Amino acid sequence: FHELLNEGLVGGCECDLRSAATMVAVAALTQGRPGFISDPVIDTAKRQIIYAHCVAPNRMFGPKRRTNPYEILTHSEDRQGASVRSILPVGYMTTTLEFAQEKKEVLFHQGKAVDNDRNDRACRTKLAVEPAGDLEKLFTEWDRWGWHRVTFYGNLKEPVYELADALGYKVIEEA
Template sequence: MYLAQKEVMKKHNAVAITINCLGGFYGGHIHAYPCLGFHELLNEGLIGACECDIRSTFTMTMVTALTNGRPGYISDPVIDTSANQIIYAHCVAANKPFGPDGPANPFEILTHSEDRQGAAVRSILPVGYMTTSLEFAPERKQILLHQAKSVGNSSEDRACRTKLAAEPVGDIEKLFGEWDRWGWHRVTYYGDLKEPIFALADALGWKVIEEA
């Protein structure tokens, strides 16, 4: 799958690829999940984006370029207001969150969580760092943004394989209420990217919406 992804990207002179992984697998159109291939692409400073999510693919393409190769992490949220934590959960993540030349963290290869088939990644991501989560909407000329400090990795077997726990900066109740503004996915990056994102939005004439 990884070699096929690289070949398609080379053919189209592309830095990003996204695949309808769940629909393709359940519909019998593909016979393996793309998670491991995406994992390798992300570690190389390229884009492998889940679930044919064009908006998140665009977000990753923009911000990975802005950060000189840092990988984004698409996720669905679990928001625990009692613990003041958000858990970013998905079955694909890089294990070089600071870019291709940065340090690597441990990871495990497990089955995909929804159906216990195929192969997916549990990346045990670094704790104690500020993260910036984003979603770009070019059709609206807007960017959603919130930040959180990484505090742990959940090993709970339920839900997606990689589960990064973080404490949001700001109002978690507001974040809970804002989350479904444009859909479920956000893209998380390691680092305090608030200032460069605001500068990028200003240059593009876009608006940044702070979620928390």
């Protein structure tokens, strides 16, 4: 999946069709910018959300843009095989969302990438983000459709809202 995402294609894990569709839609809006499918860890003490998964690109701004460093480690759950830890860029606005065709809705929130959590527990790539908006609302809204969301670099609010409007979808701001 790492290389597919780096080349501007979709590499979606766990048979997650919603996230794959989200990645296709946003790649079309951003000339191939990949997304990072993740599960959340909400750190209320630091007021951060940590997006965690073992499948991440290292060309977060698109296939022809600069790369960020990465490491090849074992997969976290069984300590076997190989998994990529992408050291994701910090200091940038992120847009995290999920499209649900059957509901005609988009879950949406934004934040600022502030750190890469290198803790050995759980998934290898872990991006810490300070969410814009209400962290408690984000915490209570997260399980609306399940765990996965897709994080993209950049302020994509306007194009996401325009696409949702054109498709007749409702945008639900989670934070």
